[in-house]
Amino acid sequence: QVQLVESGGGLVQPGGSLRLSCAAAGSIFRINAMGWYRQAPGKLRELVATITSGGSTNIADSVKGRFTISRDNAKNSVYLQMNSLKPEDTAVYYCNADRITITTLRTYFDIWGQGTQVTVSS
Secondary structure, eight states, X not given: OOEEEEEOOEXXXXXXXXEEEEEEESSEEEEOOEEEEEEOTTSOOEEEEEEOTXXXXXXXXXXXTTEEEEEEGGGTEEEEEEOSOOGGGOEXXXXXXXXXXXXXXXXXXXXXXXXXXXXXXX
């Protein structure tokens, strides 16, 4: 069994910053790409940023220049640094891993965290 545990959401004023963290729990052997998605009320879930195990990133145009994704493979973790936050960034943010292999070599696909609320408001 594997799971992704997110932390770091909250309420922040426009222009402020937050850092989201996501750690994979379980007997992890390898994690492929990881990423962050978000879903605002009444909207579809959308990609925010992804990062491969080698560190290549893909950032949505709507957050490019404000958000940075990074990961620590030794800690099985991915992070999202969010700066210059805007009210339209308000959403539930979800961590995702496209493939996790555990020490028994069993592989899990498309794993999601429980989500963490980010609210940008004055």
